Amino acid sequence: MNEITKIEQALSSDANAKASIGSLLDKQRKNYGLQPEFYLSDHIYRLDIEKVLMPHWQCVNHVSAIPNAGDYIVFDYDRESVIVVRDADNEIRSFANVCRHRGSRICETSGHARGGMLICPYHAWSYGLDGSLAHARMMPRDFDKQGFGLKPLPTKVVQGLIFVSLSDTPLAFDDCEENINATLGIYGWANAKVAYQSSVVFSANWKLALENQVECYHCAPSHPEFSVVHGQSTATEKKLIAEMNAKAAAQGIRVETRDHWALAALDGQEQAYSNRYPMTANACTASKDGSPLAPLMGKFQSYDNGMAVCYIGPMNHCLSYGDYGAIFRYTPKSLFETELAVIWLVRGDAVEGKDYDRDELTWMWRVTAGADKKIVEDNQRGVSSRFYTPGPYALPIEEKTVRFTEWYMSSLANAL
Amino acid sequence: MEQTDTVWIDVCSVDDIDEGGMHEFQHEERRIVIYRLEDGLFATDNVCTHEFALLSEGWLENGTIECPLHGALFNVKTGQVERGPAECALKTYAVRTEGERVLCSI
Known part of the structure; x- marks a missing residue:
């Protein structure tokens, strides 16, 4: 059994994961590169995404990439996908790219929402640029669409740069x-x-x-x-x-x-x-x-x-x-x-x-x-x-790399 | 020279369309729907200008027809888009009655 198989096995139970990653962190020498498991373990990668990176903000693009109302960008991040759209009032909004019907990805690539609608290609649920569900084909007439708008994501625009967070509690x-x-x-x-x-x-x-x-x-x-x-x-x-x-x-x-x-x-x-x-x-x-x-x-x-x-x-x-x-x-x-x-x-x-x-x-x-x-x-x-x-x-020339890895290890340790 | 005279098609009987109801028909390649509102009969193309869907399968309310596929909303008297995703108006047709018969101009 090679080292990575061993660590993956050890990490597969939550009880062991803390101890295993803890011992890896303990092995870490100051000002030395990371242990191989940090670059190779799928389990650690999942922790990286969910615990280390999730609270942080991602720069999607510059507002000039979506100059007109209805223009949108699809931004994919690990398993997540975000629709960043310019709405009718020129506000930049972001939504999880997940249909509220059965969860299909709605927009595949960046584009323009024709007629001001984001339409799921699967069953044609149609959303306005404000994320509200405008039409749900063949659903009962009294279906309450209000509860099924796209999920909005935290969004900032600073100096034309668009930032989104996939976290419920962003920094x-x-x-x-x-x-x-x-x-x-x-x-x-x-x-x-x-x-x-x-x-x-x-x-x-x-x-x-x-x-x-x-x-x-x-x-x-x-x-x-x-x-x-x-x-x-x-x-x-x-x-x-x-x-x-x-x-x-x-x-x-x-x-x-x-x-x-x-x-x-x-x-x-x-x-x-x-x-x-x-x-x-x-x-x-x-x-x-x-x-x-x-x-x-x-x-x-x-x-x-x-x-x-x-x-x-x-x-x-x-x-x-x-x-x-x-x-x-x-x-x-x-x-x-x-x-x-x-x-x-x-x-x-x-x-x-x-x-x-x-x-x-x-x-x-x-x-x-x-x-x-x-x-x-x-x-x-x-x-x-x-x-x-x-x-x-x-x-000192790799000082920032040291700082990056120290931040990473500290964030991971805090997540355990 | 191209024939420009209006052709009136005998579509159906007035009784075939309930008040607030619709009647669809096909003339050659053209699909048309007639709407019966309180204040008269109106007709538009029956195919949504956004993507293929028959408006006669949609929802007629307050003088507007809602496309069953993506919910585009059109004014049935003018054909104008009242809500996307459609961006182009529907073609409209004149309708009149002659006795009990409904005629539509093509």
Whole structure:
């Protein structure tokens, strides 16, 4: 019997699960990678979803992706699916994508609710954009439709970003809202528009994808394109940071930073983090050679040769350069499947083909996300080997990965 | 030249349609439904403009017909959509009586 079969057996009874996971957590060495079971056990994956991740918020998209009343997005998350729709009053609403008749998935993919109705394809129960059941075919005339509206989900829109929670008791969002306004707000995200979006599925556990996302130790060897234009924590970085801040200050711009991320999250609040990083010398933005790509956004009148990052919860990472933004959203699909959606934003009035070239705009992060898929999948293959033993993180450059895994283990321990 | 003269079709007897009731018929490829309201007889296409469903199997109330499939609501006098998911109005037809007979113009 291999190790994973053993742990799955041990975990199959609730009484044993606590002790088994507890002993795994006890085995964990500080500043070392996670034990293999955390990447391989289906039982732990279910706990991850239901206990660790469920209270957190997910960024679905930018409001410009659904510009007209009736436009909707289908957002799938593990076994769950959400319909995010713009209603007749321009309000963004979210509903569980589950028919109140017999539970069928209602909308398969994003689209437009023709005639203002979301219609279940199974038996044609029809819902209004406010989620109310408008028509239930062949049901008795006196059937009380009021009790059978779609289940609404907590939804927030901040700086044009749409967030949903699948939890009945989501974390408070105030700290994140403040943080987003103080960072992405400066870059004018509320008035941005989606220029392009793509998604790639990593055949890997969600934690490996996130561990990779939050460290740049791998950037030099794995992302040569990225490394040409992004600062690399070198001796010259301090000077570049000072120059970036001076260029921003000269325009009257101050982008706040905050670190309420991972275990530093405020009590009861969603994790909020923001920071600023310099580009390499003279690089304006994340393009092949650092040249500008699109009209400047928000308050920027000129490039400050820097960028801002803003994390919302554990799974949503936003970057903003002077002329474009990118949302990175990780979504667990199953134990060994994690989707990375990348959504590129430009200034709302920018015209494709005139003000920006879509291929050039998206090149850096298409290439970099593609490379991330490969390295994360290779990582999954490696940790699946019986020869894997957790190794030491490189500090300080992998400090955020340490913080991520510490937050994860703490959340799991609290859930037991 | 295309024939534009109105053709009146003899559809049924007035007694064939109850007050507040409907009568469907087919003329060549066309499916039509006649509604009998308090203030007269009206006719529209019998197929919902949203997806295929016969309105004559739906619910006639207060001068509106509710499609049985997705609940689209149409004004039977004007054909206008009063509630989605249909987005296009129904074609309407003139109806008159001649003695006991109901005639519909095609």
